[in-house]
Amino acid sequence: MSEVYTGTKFRTVVLSEKPLNDTGVHLLTSWGMQFAKKGLAPQTETGHAGNLSVRTNNGFLISGAGISLAELNPTSVAEVVSFFINTKKVLSHGIPEPSSEAFMHGLIYLYRPDVMAVFHGHSDLITSRAPILGFPVTEKEVPYGTIPGAKMVANILKTEDFCVIKNHGFVTVGSSVDSAGELTLQINSTLK
Numbered sequence: 001m002s003e004v005y006t007g008t009k010f011r012t013v014v015l016s017e018k019p020l021n022d023t024g025v026h027l028l029t030s031w032g033m034q035f036a037k038k039g040l041a042p043q044t045e046t047g048h049a050g051n052l053s054v055r056t057n058n059g060f061l062i063s064g065a066g067i068s069l070a071e072l073n074p075t076s077v078a079e080v081v082s083f084f085i086n087t088k089k090v091l092s093h094g095i096p097e098p099s100s101e102a103f104m105h106g107l108i109y110l111y112r113p114d115v116m117a118v119f120h121g122h123s124d125l126i127t128s129r130a131p132i133l134g135f136p137v138t139e140k141e142v143p144y145g146t147i148p149g150a151k152m153v154a155n156i157l158k159t160e161d162f163c164v165i166k167n168h169g170f171v172t173v174g175s176s177v178d179s180a181g182e183l184t185l186q187i188n189s190t191l192k
């Protein structure tokens with residue numbers, strides 16, 4: 001987590017700027033609060049606090065850039081409907097700019113048709129202990145919000161449901177929002 005958060009590293013085109021009253025948003029709200037309570041998404045001085053997403057018919061709902069996971073609601077979640085790796089552009093609905101990790105979430109959904117939810121959080125306990133216990137970890141530190149970083153994580157998750165981003169945090173995927181959340185809590189409690 002040595003890299004300072006300076007916002008997203010892509011351009012967002014907002015297609016409609018209105019609150020998203022989707023069931024998926026309410027699921028993310030509930031798990032965002034749980035993550036915050038368990039210390040899995042600590043707000044850093046520079047504002048990078050983790051990000052949660054859930055697949056929709058049109059793309060995926062994702063927490064807004066720089067938004068605390070304890071405060072997810074229809075005005076702080078965006079829906080990404082398209083993303084373009086080559087031109088670093090994201091098309092979205094909703095009020096906030098999508099999380100800086102939108103490409104990572106998008107690539108995981110692309111590679112894993114069975115995955116319905118992607119959770120990224122920060123935890124010193126998980127980052128330091130999980131690799132020792134044999135959980136997969138990226139071979140290098142991954143600068144947040146970059147395409148090579150997104151690809152490195154998404155490649156590991158082609159065959160895994162959980163991985164550590166070296167010296168940064170973790171990513172969990174699931175066939176539902178609840179299964180991604182519960183797997184994270186289960187791994188977290190195993191490490192204590």
Ligand SMILES: [Zn+2]
Nearest residue numbers: 048050144169
């Ligand atoms: Zn992060």
